[in-house]
Every structure is written in C-alpha cells, then in structure tokens.
Amino acid sequence: MKKILKTKLPELWQKIDADFDLFLPIEKNKTLNFSLWKEGEKVNLDRVRTNASPKHLVFPQTETYLKFKNENKKLSLEVVEAEGDEYVLFGVRPCDVKSFKLLDNIFLRDPVDTYYKVHRDRGIIISLGCSNPEDTCFCTSFGVEAASAPEGADIAAWDMGDSFLWKTQSEKGQKLMESVEEFFTDAHEKDLKTLEHEKDNIREKLKELPFSNIDLSKIKGTQQEIFDQEEIWNEFSEKCLACGTCSYLCPTCHCYDLCDYKGSNKGEKFRCWDSCMSSDFTLMAHGNPRTSQMQRLRQRFMHKLVYYPKNHEGVYSCVGCGRCADRCPVHIDIVKIIKKLGGEKNEL
Ligand code: SF4
Ligand code: SF4
Structure with a gap:
C-alpha cells in the first residue's frame, strides 16, 4: 500500500498527463463530469457522484466505423479504427467500476466488439472509496461495496483526509505506480489501521441512507x-x-x-x-x-x-x-x- 499527500496531487497529474490522457472528475458550471484534465481545471474529488458515468470512455457517444466516397461513379470504403490514446481514469467510484464489468459482459462476449475492446484495453482505472455517499446512493442493494477495493480497478484509492492511500491490483496498475513512484511513500501500520476505521465509517454511513433497505x-x-x-x-x-x-x-x-x-x-x-x-x-x-x-x-x-x-x-x-x-x-x-x-x- 502506498501513500501520497494531497499537496503532491498537482505534480502527480502533470506527470501522468505527460504519458497518458488523464480523466478526472472536473467541475464546470457546477456540473461534475469525468473530463480530460489540463492545468487549472477544477478537480473535485469530494463529491461522490458525477453527473454522467464514465462509460463514454469505453463506449463513446458517437463513433464512426466506416467512411465512404463516390468519385466518378467509383465507390470507395475506408474502415475507421477506434481512436484515442492510452488513458488514466482516476476517481471512479466502486459502483461505476462494477458497471464496466457489466458492459464487458455485453461487448466482450463472442463476437467481441473490437471498438469497445480497444477503448477498454487502453484504460487504467483508479477507483476511489466513497467517504461521503449521497442520499440517493443504494449500491449495497446491488452487491457493490463502496468502502472496498473493487474488482476491476487497476488501482484502488481511499481519501484519508490530507492524503490518499493507493493499492495496486493489476499489472497495468503496477506499471503506472512504478512510473510515479517519486510522489509516494510506503503506508505505515498506523495508516492501514486508519484505513480500516475509514472503511467502517463508510459502511455505517451506507446503512443510514434512505434507500439502504431496498429488498x-x-x-x-x-x-x-x-x-x-x-x-x-x-x-x-x-x-x-x-x-x-x-x-x-x-x-x-x-x-x-x-x-x-x-x-x-x-x-x-x-x-x-x-x-x-x-x-x-x-x-x-x-x-x-x-x-x-x-x-x-x-x-x-x-x-x-x-x-x-x-x-x-x-x-x-x-x-x-x-x-x-x-x-x-x-x-x-x-x-x-x-x-x-x-x-x-x-x-x-
Ligand atoms: S423515466 Fe424519467 S428520465 Fe427516463 S425517459 Fe422517462 S422521464 Fe426521462
Ligand atoms: S441507479 Fe441503476 S438504473 Fe439508475 S442510473 Fe444507476 S445503474 Fe442505472
């Protein structure tokens, strides 16, 4: 488990941005959405729910497959490959991480949707535990654990107040972590205990939510x-x-x-x-x-x-x-x- 002080985040974003497209929850006109980060953007990691989910990164709103031209009565076709660079998506809540798995069940089953697969393979997903779930959250009814390190996240992160704890969960996550190592220290025993308290707090908050009793x-x-x-x-x-x-x-x-x-x-x-x-x-x-x-x-x-x-x-x-x-x-x-x-x- 690794630890990064929040004061180091701007430098971390810059470093990741140099090698990847970096998508973060960014607030514009009071609306929070996963958007491409650039210097000066208002990143908001406190609010749990973005307006739209991050599904547009693996399943774009519009996507061209084929272009065709008719010149001098001669028809030509051009297959358009999936566009986009490798990207890092930070701050995905455990419910949205699970949604990628549900989309995989549709798009990656035979016959595989090759466009979806390209977008999916290019992404590194970093989840963030839900320290302040919203009143209308009810993920627990659908087997999502908002406190945990969700399956499907390459790195799982938790907000610890003045720092974040990061746990790598895949080869892709490990590779990213090695490239940004300079910003992190090893988490100590005390940090791990505090994290367990934080997870318990999240679970207690989830139990109190108005929709927590859906059966x-x-x-x-x-x-x-x-x-x-x-x-x-x-x-x-x-x-x-x-x-x-x-x-x-x-x-x-x-x-x-x-x-x-x-x-x-x-x-x-x-x-x-x-x-x-x-x-x-x-x-x-x-x-x-x-x-x-x-x-x-x-x-x-x-x-x-x-x-x-x-x-x-x-x-x-x-x-x-x-x-x-x-x-x-x-x-x-x-x-x-x-x-x-x-x-x-x-x-x-
Ligand atoms: S259920 Fe509500 S959000 Fe959905 S289509 Fe109907 S009016 Fe629109
Ligand atoms: S609560 Fe369920 S149905 Fe409603 S937007 Fe979220 S995943 Fe879709």
Whole structure:
C-alpha cells in the first residue's frame, strides 16, 4: 500500500498527463463530469457522484466505423479504427467500476466488439472509496461495496483526509505506480489501521441512507408474471416524458443505433447512443415492436431486473449509483419500481 499527500496531487497529474490522457472528475458550471484534465481545471474529488458515468470512455457517444466516397461513379470504403490514446481514469467510484464489468459482459462476449475492446484495453482505472455517499446512493442493494477495493480497478484509492492511500491490483496498475513512484511513500501500520476505521465509517454511513433497505427478493413471480403487471407499468409510464435522461446517464445502459450520414458524394456509418425509452428505438422496416411508452418503460426495467440477471448468473444490470433517482425530471427511478414490484404502496 502506498501513500501520497494531497499537496503532491498537482505534480502527480502533470506527470501522468505527460504519458497518458488523464480523466478526472472536473467541475464546470457546477456540473461534475469525468473530463480530460489540463492545468487549472477544477478537480473535485469530494463529491461522490458525477453527473454522467464514465462509460463514454469505453463506449463513446458517437463513433464512426466506416467512411465512404463516390468519385466518378467509383465507390470507395475506408474502415475507421477506434481512436484515442492510452488513458488514466482516476476517481471512479466502486459502483461505476462494477458497471464496466457489466458492459464487458455485453461487448466482450463472442463476437467481441473490437471498438469497445480497444477503448477498454487502453484504460487504467483508479477507483476511489466513497467517504461521503449521497442520499440517493443504494449500491449495497446491488452487491457493490463502496468502502472496498473493487474488482476491476487497476488501482484502488481511499481519501484519508490530507492524503490518499493507493493499492495496486493489476499489472497495468503496477506499471503506472512504478512510473510515479517519486510522489509516494510506503503506508505505515498506523495508516492501514486508519484505513480500516475509514472503511467502517463508510459502511455505517451506507446503512443510514434512505434507500439502504431496498429488498430485491420481494419481487416475486415468474418473468411472465412480472411482465404482466400492467397496472404498475402503466402507472409509471403515464408520467414518463421519454426524454432518455435515465438511459444516457446510467452507467450500465448500452443501447445504440447504427446510422448512415450521407453528403453529396461521401458519407459515414456510425453508431450513437440510443435509449429503449425512445419511440423510434428498434424501429424497423415493418414498424416498431413496442408501440407504447408503457412497453418501452417496461422493457428498460425488465431488462435491468429480470432479463439481464437471467442471462448473467443472477447479476442485475444496475449498480445502484442513484443517477436516475437524482436526475429523472418526473421522479421515476428504479428504486420506486423495485418497491412497487415488491408490493410496497409507495407514491409516485
Ligand atoms: S428520465 Fe424519467 S422521464 Fe426521462 S425517459 Fe427516463 S423515466 Fe422517462
Ligand atoms: S438504473 Fe439508475 S441507479 Fe441503476 S445503474 Fe442505472 S442510473 Fe444507476
């Protein structure tokens, strides 16, 4: 375990930035997002939740696959490789670290999405324990331990007040650590004891959160029975604006559309994020298989709570980050859905 004083962070950022693209939680106009660091940026490592998750680094919002040109009636095609340099992503909370694993289950299974793989392999992920979880966090319900060193992080870090403790967990993490060794000292026995106290504090705080008592086991019934609870799905979908905010901010949502952009004699094929909440999602030549907002909203939550776990050994496609609870303009969120499906009479 290594220790770095917070006063050394600006130098550390500079050193990492010399060799990698460095992404940090950066505040602009009071909004916190993972952005490319440069000198003078306002880094905020205190607030736990960024507005959007860091999924755009492995699954960009838009990405071109192919360019085509028609010159003198001769068509030429150019395959576009995945772009981007090696990067370090620091300050990823354990829920978002887990979301990368859930995305891996989709994009790295056969046939592997080579664009996603390139972005994933280029990244070094450094997690940060959640010293101050937000009121709308409920990661523990989905098996995320916000105090721990999460599986999937190349380095795990914790905020110790005037310093950070770093624990390397992979070869990539070790290599990075060796390149910045000059800024670190070895952690002492006392630091390790303080870290255990800090982890206990985090666990206590998580227990006190308003959504800490969500019980997924209360959702009873077969897939078909849950699907058929139309009264519940209608109740939520009547309020839904189909804005897609929940999908775009969610770290585990991964739907995309494939589109062609065509100019007079050239064009591109690209993919871009899409949302199953949108009325033209999965629109095909014969029409759309889901014709109402009820069907679309039901699809989103059936996927997260029923279909994904059925296909992935019981793991849910939600990490309890709380972004949907925080940002849906009409206050629809997965917590209310879980409670309703579990038989609770919560008000929308
Ligand atoms: S953020 Fe809310 S209103 Fe917008 S699509 Fe999602 S559930 Fe519907
Ligand atoms: S469904 Fe909501 S709480 Fe769950 S991972 Fe997505 S945004 Fe976070």
